[in-house]
Amino acid sequence: MKFIKRINIFNTIESTKMMIFLIIFVFLVLIFLGRMIYVSYTYYRDTMVIQQEQHLLTIAKSTARNLELFVVGKADNLKIIAGNPKFQKRLNVFVKDGIAQPDISSIKAFYEVQKKEIQSVALYDDKGKLIYHCSGGASVKISEQLYNSVDSGNDDVNYVLKTQQSYIGSVYQGIRGDFVFNILQPVFYKERFIGILVATINLNTLYNHLVKPVKVGKKGYVMVKDKKGIILMHPVKEQIGTHVIIKRKEKYPGLNFTELKNLIKRQLTGKEGTAVYHSYWWPDSKLVMVKKLTGFAPAHIGDDFWIVAAPMSYEEIADPIKENLLSTLLIAGGFIIIFSSCIFLIIKIQKNKEALEIKTKYLKELNEKAEELRKSEAQLQHSQKIQTIGTLTGGIAHEFNNLLTPILGYAELMLKDLSQENYWYEDINEIYEAAKKSKELIKQILIFSHRDNNKHYKPVKINELIKETLKLMKSILPSNIDIIENFEDCGYILANPTQINQVIFNLCTNAYDAMKKQGGLLEISMHLIDKDDENILNNEDFSSKKYVKISVKDTGCGMKEKIMHQIFDPFFTTKAVGEGTGLGLSVVHGIVASHNGKIFVESKIGKGSVFNVYFPQMEGQYVDLQNNNNIVLKGDETILLIDDDPSIVNMMKKRLEKLGYKIIAQTNSLKALKIFKKNPPRFQLIITDQTMHHLNGIGVAEKAKAIYPEIKVILMTGFVNEPVKDYINSPLIDDYIIKPVLLNELSQKIRRVLMVNQQND
Structure with a gap:
């Protein structure tokens, strides 16, 4: 009975220790996964925002281009009419002698075809007098009585009378209250100026035809303003003709226009761009500040430019981002549960094994035959445990060692930076020792389960x-x-x-x-x-x-x-x-x-x-540096460090720099090769992880050796599989090291490889 009580006490103590270890380990895994999830979330969010900004910029540029093409097309049509010899001759006779009416058939035909897009077409003589006007389906000869009732745009006509050049006028408010602008084309007869053709474009018609059909998300829209900030096209008619800041500020003095001012300042420079800012949805009855995305581009109309902007709600892309974050958290949570269960199962199996050995020893003292029976059962259970451990460890050993690498590395760095009298020294040392024990535990489990796979050769x-x-x-x-x-x-x-x-x-x-x-x-x-x-x-x-x-x-x-x-x-x-x-x-x-x-x-x-x-047999000669495994060796060579895990890269960079090495670190193997290719002799050694995105460690070694055969390569891996073992005997890999890496092991590996290189030199 006393023996059994001692067993129970021993099991209780061991269970408590294992539970504490499991809690600490899961806590560290949670911290690591939390950081990885946050990095993934911010990267996905920024990518979505950039993509949406580029989409809005494309909409703005496309709409601006359509506006430019529309105006250029109408101007070209006027040039064709003005260049008609029959039209030029009849207008010349009318202007010179006043004895014949000008040929207006081409003007009428042009208006009939374009009347859905053009408000009116007018003809002026060489003195700026309106002699013909076609609008709203009516074609009339202008008398003195009608002259003042026609929206003539005299400023634009006077400009062309003075310059005798094609001209696209500024936007102005017509006699009907609509905002319009004129396209003016001078008419010449035998190089003599004889009149002006004027097409008047209604901005509301232009908006409905080219701008309004463009959809921007659920709530967004496309708007147009001139280079002074006056709104020319907007889904809210009351906004048209008002200054985008001044009039709104007068109407809504309590609103915050700070970010909108900065955006308008950028837009009025005439350059395209994108922005994330806070403003209001002006079509809403109740104005509430919201976050928006916009893309904007200039539309060059004549000598001026308009700004085409396509704003949309930030919330429309925020919802998919939040859904992605939730999915990531659910996956991470499931991984933690499964991983913790596996670790707990391994610990429990190990504890059961120890308890079984104690009980077997006790039973052997009582009866030899009973001990023989227990031994047979133990052998059967041993076989089952090997099979179970082999199945579990093969899948998790690599990830477990990757997780241990930053824990062990940063703990080792902190221990070297702290004195033993420091308050945190003992706690950090406990973390360091626990990580080393975890590393050795994985080694033993892999060996015991026949899955060692050259893990420490x-x-x-x-x-x-x-x-x-x-x-x-x-x-x-x-x-x-x-x-x-x-x-x-x-x-x-x-x-x-x-x-x-x-x-x-x-x-x-x-x-x-x-x-x-x-x-x-x-x-x-x-x-x-x-x-x-x-x-x-x-x-x-x-x-x-x-x-x-x-x-x-x-x-x-x-x-x-x-x-x-x-x-x-x-x-x-x-x-x-x-x-x-x-x-x-x-x-x-x-x-x-x-x-x-x-x-x-x-x-x-x-x-x-x-x-x-x-x-x-291995080819080549090797220098033995293992007389004292605890020695940390230093150097001053330049090393290219590659690992797609940023936490591992940062940790190893700090460790190696403390040893005097010059480290160029990269998390992307393809970018690392580009750096190496620029100046191969700059580097004496490449330390690369095996399992990476884009290109694995063997691939990096192969390409680097092809560029510069003298370069030395050390491969890092969570476990060594059969292909890696085959490459160890080839010229591609000079040595390898197993994660998690102790500083003394890493320093000795580096010196061993570099010393062999120096001896060969």
Whole structure:
């Protein structure tokens, strides 16, 4: 009972710790996701506003162009009439002698065709006297009595009498109260000025024909004002003819016109543009300040210009933006729930495993047979947990390491900037230590679930590694077993040193089990071979040219052929119950496969067995900088840093700059390559993330090496998959590092790569 109580107390304490850790972790994830959502929201909002502003500008420019084309078209029509020889001759006779009427048939025909768009057409003689007027369907000869009742636009006529040039007049209010403007065309006969043709355009007609049909959102509209700020066209008739600021301010003295004044000031310069501002919807009965978008462009009418503006409500684009934000929040919330559940499940599985081991130990003390039953159940549960962890960790390991990178990096930066007496030093150190533990936890889970995938491989001097392992074996093997070593210098392999130790240790232990009763000879040999020299390699899918062959040979009892086919299966063992788990050679096989290697066994009953392991050799020479893993090395080279996560880029930039490096950081891989292409020798090293938008890290390395083969490349990744492992042995990648990155690891990687470069130079 006391033992069970101790178990319950232990479980309670561990559960509390795990819950606190989970809460802290979820809180940090929430902060990170909140920032990402805010950045995404602001980017989407700004993009929508810019796109809508450009759309409004297009509407304003299109309407302005239509107005210009309309006026130019009518002016061209008048030129055609004025250039008619028959019309010129008859008008000349009338002006000169007064004995014949001018030919007005072409004027009447022009008006009949254009009367929906032109208010009137008039003809003046060379003295400025109105001699013919066509308006409202009536064509009349002008008498002295009618002269003063016709809207003649004398200022425009006098201007043409003086200049004898085509002219488009300013807008003025006609005798009917409508706002109009004139298009005037001088008439010549044999280069002698004889009269003026005048077409009067009603702005209300022009508005209904060209401007009013243009739709701008649900509540917006298109309006036109002249270069003095007088409104010429507007959906509210009362606004027409008033100054856009002065008259409105007189009518509504309590309204705020500050932003509208600034906008009108920009518009009156005659340049096109867009704006976001606060104003009022003048057609509304109750005026309330609202936020608007507008695009505006000048319409050049004669020597003057009008301003065409297309305002619309900001709320019409704000609603889709809010809907997008809500969708993003729902997706993020779902991700947090799923991610937290996965983490909680992993922690719970780990806690259950520890509790199960304690209970198994207790039951073993009570009854050996009961312990055997528990052991079988534990093996089954172990297999199920490996499968569960493998499924879960494969999907979340990469994202988890990306999230840990800024947490670990910024905590490390803050620790270096703070003294140990600082109030926050201990708290930040706790965050840093927790992040390191999380990093190691992911490593162990991946290894345990057979999803390590080269997650922490590095160039390893294989001879030294094997010799260190054999030192341990010599100290534990009995004296009746002799060890013979037969090594040649095999250079480097890309490996996890701990796992290689585990392979050699398990193979030697297996040989010991075969010889422990009678003793014997254990021979470990290592040779460098060409792929073509080994027939067995030609029958397998081997990609490297040279391989390191490690042989572990014993003079034990040997194995039957049937057993040889089963020895790498999980939980297969020939030992008595309680003496082995059947996992040793299964683990060896998994480790060798994860190193792109192969393992083969040969055995004869009564003669012994030999295990041959093949690992691909790495090309080139490597400088060993790992005598002290805690050393942080500095430098002064220029490094191009690429990662599409801004938080990771900012954090790593700060860390590397503190080490003395000159950092050019980019979150867009294509832009980074453009910078590199401008001056490749400027950079000594590229540090790039593998998984990025536009172009991944392998792609960046390939293009950079094509531009400048001397450049060195370090690849960063959340996990190393098979394609990346293949590239490690190629000239594209000089080294790689796994997120989250510790400063000492990163600094040593950089110096190792750059020192190799200097040695080659």
